[in-house]
Amino acid sequence: MSLSEVQRRRTFAVISHPDAGKTTLTEKLLLFSGAIHIAGTVKGRKSNRYATSDWMEIEKQRGISVASSVMQFEYRDAVINLLDTPGHQDFSEDTYRVLTAVDAAVMVIDGANGVEEQTLKLLEVCRSRKTPIVTFINKLDREVREPLDLIDEIEQHLGVSAIPFTWPIGMGKDFQGVYDIQADQVRVFRPGDSTLGGDVQTLQGLGDDEGIARFGEPWRKAKEEVDLITGATPAFDRAAFLEGNQSPVLFGSAINNFGVKEILDALIDLAPPPSGRMTAQREVSPEEPKFTGMVFKVQANMDLAHRDRVAFIRVCSGHFERGMALRVTRSGKTFRANNVVTFLSQRRETVEDAYPGDIIGIPNHGTLSLGDTLSEGEPLQFLGLPFFAPEIFQTVEAKDPMRAKQLGEALKQLGDEGAIQVFKPMVGGMTVLGAVGALQFEVVSHRLSNEYKVDVRMAPARFRLSRWITAEDPSRLKKFVDFYTDRLALDASDAPTFLAGHVAEINAAKESWPDITFNELREHSGAPFQKTR
Incomplete structure (x- = not known):
């Protein structure tokens, strides 16, 4: 195998809170690479301008991303594997699993809203895996928060050193462009201009008098802020970036194609090739x-x-x-x-x-x-692919009893792909679906109807909590299963799961069965369970 082929790979995910502009940025990354000609269309397609990364029918109808997408393209001399993730928190499990397959991430932050809840959750996953992160503060063509406040918030909430690579000159209707701190260069923003990276006007080594003459007050303010931030922030250290302790920060407007090329360049120049x-x-x-x-x-x-x-x-x-x-x-x-x-x-x-x-x-x-x-033969088992205990449960049945078999087959497929967690009671009763967020049920119902031609009836289940159960002694596990048969179900991988209506029920079972482990997180079938309190 050619080592150079490994070194030229970059595999990263785009993550954000909903509506921060993640899918738009993904489109524009493809646009800049030449993979597509028009945002929303795959190269060669003339119609159906939905987001390239949103391919499910329900995504097109709702305008949200509910499944992760994979896109491979070339840029400069690199082969880029880009994974777009669902922004909606109800589909966080899919995002967590995608983050196990990447070597870096681009975090998109809405300049008006700053660091939001879902961003924090995703960043925690990245930090736990020491995934390097490039930060893109988006929507500078709108009225946004002060850049200094945004940098401070990133550092306070995310626990990383934010190192500005570019700095905005103005915002909203006064947005003039960005100052490239390292290159001492200004990239000029032209409102409504859809040209790509090579056509952006650049001004090299702009003096203060020239800057004020050209940009006015936004230039003076930007220069003051740059002097302040460069004096207060450490120099960029690639080793600290690769450890997840520093994050390069770039400003721009994805919808206007502004700042997108710089993200691609940063990923190729700074992000790591595939690691062990x-x-x-x-x-x-x-x-x-x-x-x-x-x-x-x-x-x-x-x-x-x-x-x-x-x-x-x-x-x-x-x-x-x-x-x-x-x-x-x-x-x-x-x-x-x-x-x-x-x-x-x-x-x-x-x-x-x-x-x-x-x-x-x-x-x-x-x-x-x-x-x-x-x-190619060695019996290895990769670790780290997570499944989380669901927080919402519903029962499901086919409206037409004659379609019950088709429903069972459809749920097996959806359970296998991780779209929803499927629990089959060990004794009687309807199949129970478990989800992290309520929107998952809507998507599954839609997919059952449209993809499998099975209309279903869902209703709230009596359960509120679940735990996967394990024990070092198989005989003790069997006795527990026999004792709690009416509360146990098998998930898609046939792992026994304890279903409860209240946390008190779980605590009581723990006290009575101290040699049984109740797991809030499990790894895929065949790997050890993650023990929890």
């Missing part, structure tokens, strides 16, 4: 010659005409070649990877080969599940 990944057995280095990969996402019905099911795989080591024999650690089965694709959202292209950092898709009919490890 931990398995239960050992660390896997990307330079290893043997192929390994991890399934971090499964998506059903990306192509309704073929009723397919695609497993998204992060290549972790080795050189993937089409047709090679791969082993699934969980099942021990081996298959030949002949039908493998790469993505530009819903559009696919057949993959002949891939390298560490690349995201490839393998269409399959249930062979691959979330968290599976693929290898």
Whole structure:
């Protein structure tokens, strides 16, 4: 395998609070790379101008992102794997799993709203994994908060040193452009101009008198703030950035294509190439010659005409070649990877080969599940793919009893892909769905109707909490299961789950069964459970 192929990969996610401009920025990153010609359309398409990364019918109807999308393109001499994530907090589980597959992240902050709740949650995940973060403060063409306040808020709430790479000259109707602190260069903003990066007017080494003559009061204020911020902030340290302790900050307006090129350049120049990944057995280095990969996402019905099911795989080591024999650690089965694709959202292209950092898709009919490890033979199991205990529960049944079998098959697929958590009671009763947010139920109902032609009836369940149960002694686990059969269900991976109406019920069970562990978080099937209090 060529080491240079690994070094030229950049794999990152775009994260933000809802409505901060994440999907718009994703579109413009594709636009700047030449992957698409018109924002909202894949290259060559003349109509249907929905966001490239929003391919589900419900996303087009609601104007929100509810599923993560994968897009691969080239920029400069780099191969970029861009993962767009759902902004809505109800789909945070999908975002958390995507963050296990990337080497860096772009955090989009609405300049008017600053650091918001969902941003904090996502940043906590990034920090726990030491994921390097580039910060983009968006919507400078509108009236936003003072830049100094935004920098201070980032540092206070996110616990990282914010290092401004650019600084805004004015805002809203007075937004004139940005001053590139490191290059001593001004990039001029022209309202309503949709030209791409190479056509942005730049002014090099602009003196104070020239700046005031050209930009007036916004220039004077920006220069004062730059002098203040550069004196108060440490110099950029790439090692600190790679450890997740510093974040370069850029300002711009994604909807106006302004500041987008600088993000791409920062990612290529600063973000790391693919790094090593931990398995239960050992660390896997990307330079290893043997192929390994991890399934971090499964998506059903990306192509309704073929009723397919695609497993998204992060290549972790080795050189993937089409047709090679791969082993699934969980099942021990081996298959030949002949039908493998790469993505530009819903559009696919057949993959002949891939390298560490690349995201490839393998269409399959249930062979691959979330968290599976693929290898050329070594029985490894990658760690860290999370499932969280749901916080809302509803029962589900088909409106037409004759469609009950189709409902069961559909829920199995949706459960396998992580769109919703599905719990089947061990004794009788209706299937229970568990979600982190209420919007997940709406999306699942919509998909059941549109993709599987099964109309369903949902109702609030009597449960409010769930915990996955484990024990070191299998006989004790069996006795617990026999005792609480009416409160137990199996999830999509057949892991036993304790369902409760109140936390007191869980506490009582813990006291009576001290050798049983009640887990709020579990990893994928086959990996150790994460113990909790």
